[in-house]
Amino acid sequence: MVLNLLFRSLEIWLTVRLLRSPIFHRMVGRVHQKVQHIRYGVPPEEQGGTHLEGQDMKYKKFLEHFKEELKDQMKGNPRNKF
Incomplete structure (x- = not known):
C-alpha cells in the first residue's frame, strides 16, 4: 500500500x-505541425503567403508590356492580342 502511494506520488510529480x-511543449508543437502538414498540406502563410519576394519582377514585366502598348498606340496600330 505504501509502495503504491509512493509510485503514484512519483508519477504525479514527474507528470507535473x-x-x-517548455522543451516538452515545443516538441508537442512540432509533432502537431507535422501531423497538420501531412493531413492538410503546407498552409499558404508558411509558403511565403503573397510571394512578396517575386513582386518586383511582376512590376517590371507589367511596365515592359505597358510601354510596348503605349508605343503601339502612338504608332496608330494597336495590336489585338486576343
Missing part, C-alpha cells in the same frame, strides 16, 4: 514536471 517543461 513534464507538463511544465
Whole structure:
C-alpha cells in the first residue's frame, strides 16, 4: 500500500514536471505541425503567403508590356492580342 502511494506520488510529480517543461511543449508543437502538414498540406502563410519576394519582377514585366502598348498606340496600330 505504501509502495503504491509512493509510485503514484512519483508519477504525479514527474507528470507535473513534464507538463511544465517548455522543451516538452515545443516538441508537442512540432509533432502537431507535422501531423497538420501531412493531413492538410503546407498552409499558404508558411509558403511565403503573397510571394512578396517575386513582386518586383511582376512590376517590371507589367511596365515592359505597358510601354510596348503605349508605343503601339502612338504608332496608330494597336495590336489585338486576343
